[in-house]
Amino acid sequence: MTTHIYFLDISDIPPEDTAELLHLQPIIPHDMLAQGLSVQTPSVQIPPTRTSPLQAAMSRLSPARQEKILRHRFPQDRLLSLGAGLLLDQGLQAWGLCEREAALEYRHNGKPYLRDYPDRYFNLSHSGNMVMAAFSCREVGCDIEQIRPARMDVAARFFTEEERMDLSRECLTEEERNRRFARYWTIKESVLKVTGEGMRLPLNSFCVHLASTPHIVWRKQASIGQLQEIPASQKGAQQETQQTVPSPVSSHFTFQEFSFPEYQAAVCLRGGKEESDEIFCSFQKLQDVVR
Numbered sequence: 001m002t003t004h005i006y007f008l009d010i011s012d013i014p015p016e017d018t019a020e021l022l023h024l025q026p027i028i029p030h031d032m033l034a035q036g037l038s039v040q041t042p043s044v045q046i047p048p049t050r051t052s053p054l055q056a057a058m059s060r061l062s063p064a065r066q067e068k069i070l071r072h073r074f075p076q077d078r079l080l081s082l083g084a085g086l087l088l089d090q091g092l093q094a095w096g097l098c099e100r101e102a103a104l105e106y107r108h109n110g111k112p113y114l115r116d117y118p119d120r121y122f123n124l125s126h127s128g129n130m131v132m133a134a135f136s137c138r139e140v141g142c143d144i145e146q147i148r149p150a151r152m153d154v155a156a157r158f159f160t161e162e163e164r165m166d167l168s169r170e171c172l173t174e175e176e177r178n179r180r181f182a183r184y185w186t187i188k189e190s191v192l193k194v195t196g197e198g199m200r201l202p203l204n205s206f207c208v209h210l211a212s213t214p215h216i217v218w219r220k221q222a223s224i225g226q227l228q229e230i231p232a233s234q235k236g237a238q239q240e241t242q243q244t245v246p247s248p249v250s251s252h253f254t255f256q257e258f259s260f261p262e263y264q265a266a267v268c269l270r271g272g273k274e275e276s277d278e279i280f281c282s283f284q285k286l287q288d289v290v291r
Helices: 016-024 031-033 053-059 063-070 075-093 152-158 160-165 174-195
Strands: 004-011 105-108 113-114 121-127 130-136 141-144 205-208 217-220 253-259 263-270 277-283
Touching: 004 075, 016 075, 031 130, 031 174, 053 130, 053 152, 063 075, 063 174, 063 217, 105 152, 113 121, 113 217, 121 174, 130 141, 130 263, 141 174, 141 277, 152 160, 152 174, 160 174, 160 205, 174 253, 217 253
Parallel strands: 004 277, 121 141
Antiparallel strands: 004 130, 105 113, 121 130, 141 263, 205 217, 253 263
């Protein structure tokens, strides 16, 4: 089973083109107009004869995605949202679909899914100047984070005691600690996203073991609705009990990590690793995608 992972770097867009995003308006592609499709958005415009590369790229996407892009106030955020839409379109094309025609709906927890293809899964993430997308026939979650100084105050609140002790080792250089913090965070986020539970599943309800093949260990009685975040005043006194048996909230997970000079990313697939598993990875520049 093949999982497709796409990375998109938006930093190569010139400042003058980025500023142009402030003036973009939603565009209905001509082929959608020809089909007589109704779009519930009063600001939609037919594209002019000449369009910029960013305008042309946006016209490939659905009116709903275009409106989502333009809801962002700042050009950088619009660029990231545009990049996410383009990666979503690219990934769906591998399944013979396209973003502007795919019917997206949302589960009770807010996680989007393909209404007509419930056995196809995708997930999106972005940070800094990077966008990430994952596509699989297994439930998938992904997260990418720009490497920043390790936030030990955040670790004290959201990480398990074992994870905090690992980050506090004196033998770690600052660079190693920052990278390690990002590894913990992206793996944890990918688990939350594959389950669709978000912060309803506390980050300290499972412990990440960083190894050549990362895995997680659930704390005892870890299940949604049962776990409460441990107050800071109790963290030092409370002993954290772990078990190797998977929590009732999920089956086993399979992880894949990606390291870049300034970024760290992780993909989480529901289920154990299978012999037929393959991962296809692509790295692109936004300027190449919008040409």
